Amino acid sequence: MPPFRSTLLQAALVTVLTVALYAPGLSLSPPHLTHDEIKFALQAEAIADTGRDLNGRLFPLYFKEAGFAVGRDPMCIYVMAAFLKALPLSEQSIRLSTVLAGAAGVGLMFLLARLTLAKRSVAWIAALIMALTPAYYIHSRLALSVVYPVPMTVLWLIAVMLYLRTQRTRDAVVIGLVLGAGIYSYLAAAIMMPLYLGATLVVLWWRGDRRGCRTMLLAFGAMMVPLLAWQLIEPDRYSNILSAYRLYDHDTSAGGGLLQRLASVQGLVSRVDVLWDSFNPGRLFFTGESSLQISTRQVGSFLTPVAVFLLVGIVTLSRRPMALGSGLGPLVLFGLFTSPLPGVIMADVEIRRWLVVVPLVAIVAALGAGRLLEKGWRTRVAAIVLTALMPLQFAFFARDYFGPYRERSSVWFGGNIRAALNTVLDDARLRAPASVYLANEIPWVEAYWRFYSKVRGVDLGDRTHYIQLGAGEIPRAEDAAVMVTPADTSLSTQLAAAGWTSQRVIADLDGRPSLIVATRPAP
């Protein structure tokens, strides 16, 4: 076992380097905030400010919202709230909390690799693979909860590895606590963490370690107490989950919910297709996801050289299950192949639901890289070339990510709402408008307005009106009023007819008209 203190220092260095890689340009790309980021941020800001959520609940476990009764995941919000205690509310500050979670995952990966793989250089490769994974990079720069299960998964593996080596009760407790805490990180983790618990129990049971099993279960159970208490307070939560994610439907005429359909042959076949497609190397190593919110479509979810390392790693691990230390190899392989399960249940292949695959791929691929580096000079050169290609491919990805991708993806992030609302808010600083009309046709405009009002420190809440343009509800312009609507050529004449004398078109990043800020200046 390498010296623990020096390993910890190196892991800290890896974390810092990852932050340095992930943090720049957080308000530049992704080009805009998604509505989910806005809502997480508003909840976090409310908690940081008053200790209560937007519904006025004191330190709730889940954050219910109108239209999302399931409740937002707590871990992301409380971490973000801690950041907002120290930093002002901004696009950067809310995304920075996720950056730190992502970077912590990479640092922990270094620790795991250093403790399980023989060479320090291979541990650095593991960290490099994880840090340069495009899907992980992209998700770590979004203020969402999807990244949070990743560090929990790596922590679980570290704790298991330590426990298998030392048999210390403390480590068994940590396994249970980490997996229990992981449940609060993201909804998909509520499937994966118990699965990991089950797999760990099987490993310990197989080794005849009944005491370890009991300790782990007790620790996990302790972490479930808040969830059970919440269930008593919110007895509808599970039925809300089932209906929000279309898992169960009383009306079976259309085949029922997603879980019900699993019972049919057709449903089962389609899920096997989803599982197979999840591991589609074309998507994983060449093109990435179809959604431009989470992929540039120019590079795979993982860098292409990782495919070679991963293949070698899987073959090595299936031939020598002890290659990652006793018991850990089978757990890693189990985790790797079951990771798309949340996506399979939801019949959705997108990697955001199963980001836990990233550290598992990183550790197995690093094992593969290490194996290649051990062999003859030809394979060693190949491994070195592939490793060198990773930063190169990442550089191409980053150039696109901070360049043309911003324009391509702008629409996927809801358009340039920020620019339109900031125009109104900046004007309001000079002279407060008498009324602000915001068209409900702009998706989640209320949340965006609240967020940017708080960021700019301008409160126009009592003068704001939300209108439905589709219902022919264009208000007559009053003096010193301002209105924000989607850019629509037919609307322009109607606005002029209603007395809105000045119309500023807010363009999207690709130059297309996105929104209109219409005003009638005060005389």
Added chain:
Amino acid sequence: MTAAPGSFTAANGWTIVAASCLALLIAGVVMTPRVRPADGALRAAILEESVQSTLFVHGDGETWYQPLAVYPSRWLIRAGVPQELAIRLPSMVAGLLTIVLAYVVAVQLSGDVMLGALTTLLLVAMPGFRGASQAAGGELWTVAFVLAWFVAILSWIEHPRTWVPFVGGAALAASIYGEPEGVWSVPIFFALGVILLRAERRARSAIWRSAIGIAVVAAPAVGWVITHREAYADTFGRWAIHAAHIRSPGDGVVAFTQWAVMARRVEEYWQYFNPTFLFGREMLGLPLLALVPLGVWAVGKRWSQTGRLLVVGGSLLAPVPAVLLDAPRQAALASLLLPLAAVSGAAAIPVIAAMRRGRSAVMTAMVVLLLLTLTLAAK
């Protein structure tokens, strides 16, 4: 070939091969053949003598057929064989040839006659194989020719006779005349053969002899393409790696290096191994799911390097010609997977038999497999 331990002799093995062939023939005659979308045009090309028929046969529009898909049926019709039977009979013959060759390959690789016999039974149980042997088309000819190449390689490794690589190479090149993907099968499986032969003494001369065999048999096709340049876009064009090659072959190669094109081909390749396709009614059938994964493991773990390369490597290479054609996923384009999966499935049976109560488990599994296959086939 060696006999299996116990009383299972080579004669028993050949008896089962004969029974499998008979079963295939009966199934071919009795069962209604599955109609595929392209069947109509092919039937028309077979029946319409006036279409341009030199070596390759011009069908409708851009379609040209490989000679083995058309001429044998035409000759049978001329010889007085009823039309329906004449259209399907060549595929049946190719199917019978495939059964025999799959048996020989399995026995050569495992040294176990019983395993060879099981291979033929599993092959006949596959809905994809039965379907292909009942339908018009030349895909099973391509499969048989590639298997003949494997037999030649294995025979040469066992007894290095000089004429064997030549015949093997000639057989492999004959796959050009079976189906469009056969054109790509030649370089791909020749490369696999070279890897196998390289480990042996006097490999260089064997490789040369097989290359000459390929050249001799491929020469008419090459000559035909040169003398029928007007057909280039629709013949070689259909077999080439990217549509851009229609402008020039160089453009096709360059286009293939594009990131998006490579990504699409990788996806196409991956989808050939999708379990719902592989174990579906167009290919191996669901019952084989119980045997093939275990068999692949057994081949990987217990068989020689040659066996692993030929069965596992061959299976992994089987869809590559189809992917290079950039055609939508079709069972007909990856038919070589069928006999290789049968060998893998058969390789699982000794593993199960070696377990405690394994023999009874094997017997039960075979009965269940038979019943399931018959039930699914009847649907």
